[in-house]
Amino acid sequence: MKVTYIYHSAFLVETDHHVLIFDYYKGKLPEFDQTKPVYAFASHAHFDHYNKEILTWGATCILADDIVADKSENIHFIGPDMSMTLGDIKIQTLRSTDEGVAFLVACEGKKIYFSGDLNWWHWREESDAYNQEMARNYQIEIDKLKGEHIDLAFIPLDPRLEDAYYLGLDYFMKQTETNVVIPMHMWGKYQIQERLHHDQRAASYQGKVKEIVSKGDSFLL
Secondary structure (H helix, E strand, O other): OEEEEEEOOEEEEEOOOOEEEEOOOOOOOOOOOOOOOEEEEEOOOOOOOOOHHHHHOOOEEEEEOOOOOOOOOOEEEEOOOOEEEEOOEEEEEEEOOOOOEEEEEEEOOEEEEEOOOOOOOOOOOOOHHHHHHHHHHHHHHHHOOOOOEEEEEEEEOOHHHHHHOOHHHHHHHHHOEEEEEEEEOOOOOOOHHHHHHOOHHHOOOHHHEOOOOOOOOEEEO
């Protein structure tokens, strides 16, 4: 697989026979083999995860069901805890702790997890009760993947969460058997990855974390 970072939480994954684009909302699309079928995923309707421009690409679009769009043969809506097969792509969803869904995509013998805004959101300004419920809800969803072998995962590493920045990624990596994780949703503050690199709580999986430096970065996996 070739993975290219577009912007914020948007990535393009090119496999031998498919192109998968996740949560595009702006930025330059990287070059890819135009003969391959394109699947465009949108995890929810927030402005930083969905741009209706993807509907004009001629791609097969898989949209969370909170997104408003005219249905067509190339547009498919999916809600939480659902599964769908499109060609030889198999898709399962989890319920986000914010809006929409997370995706688990099986493609060419590989499993790719894209979290969208499913994360362990812990906000200093919220009440203890709110943050405890958020923790429970996140753990309930990720526990559905317990022991799952995942080849590639995209997980938020949001600096706005301050000391709680690592909770979602940490819990996910300790519950699943994931080969590679790529942080996202960093709001351009890529130095948060350096903090994770030196965080001893992440020592057991630090070697699996790929670091993004700038838009257009790519990884061969």
